[in-house]
Amino acid sequence: MSEVGLAVVGVTACNQQLGLHPFNIVGEKYLLAIADATQAWPLVIPSLGHCPAEVVLSRLDGILFTGSPSNIEPHHFDGPASEAGTHHDPKRDATTLPLIHAAIKAGVPVLGICRGFQEMNVAFGGSLHQRLHEVGGFIEHREDKTAPVEEQYGLSHEVKIEPGGLLHDAWGRSSAEVNSVHTQGVDRLGVGLRPEAYANDGLIEAFSVKDAKNFALGVQWHPEWKVLDNAFYTAVFKAFNEACQHRAASRVK
Ligand SMILES: N[C@@H](CCC(=O)NCCCC(=O)O)C(=O)O
Helix, strand or coil: CCCCCCCEEECCEEEECCCCCCECCCCCCHHHHHHHHHHCCEECCCCCCCCCHHHHCCCCCCCEEECCCCCHHHHHHHCCCCCCCEEEEECHHHHHHHHHHHHHHHCCCCCCCCCCHHHHHCCCCCCCCCCCCHHCCCCCCCCCCCCCCHHHHCCEEEEECCCHHHHHHHHCCEEEEEEECCCCEEECCCEEEEEEECCCCCCCCEEEEEECCCCEEEEECCCCHHHCCCCHHHHHHHHHHHHHHHHHHHHCC
């Protein structure tokens, strides 16, 4: 457990029915990544379908938009209807899409992971390939759901990192190996987003927000997975942490 500094980082939840009752849930690996790989403490942001963004953001030093097995409803990016039976989370969409804009406007550091990365792209007017494996020309980006979890979240493919961006500044190298646990992917990149990394098939795997006042990075892979065991994943959270700690210090003054 790293020493908790000044920062408090919001972590977005998902909706799930457990027995008779609906719950808000968060993957523990996101909470542990904040607690163990940064000097911040995680605070869950419920996905209730609305959020008093100004009040919430005034009390946060960063926001982590987490991954989720659910897909963003395609009407948010004028996409064709999802395949029957697709798992959606409309209250999460209604919470996170406006919150992304509010956080960027307020200068709160943002890190988006997998679904959170896709939410950032959609929030900025981008679109998604809903079933990458049916598009043609892309490598397999899905996990093998029959494999052990260590294999599902193990290293899957290389990403080429663009020079001069947040990710290159954090990592210092032009490539890295990442895991891959997604069916969807960036089709049209949102307005004002800067590509930060590509898979070898050309799929955008990371971007930053060009004119953001503060750190604002989205990544398609899962750097929270055993974050301290992977130097690249640790570097992503270290860069996010530095921005959060800086905001926390200025907030306390
Ligand atoms: N549903 C989207 C996003 C995939 C995603 O976020 N996966 C994470 C799964 C659970 C977790 O690790 O939090 C897609 O399929 O592209």
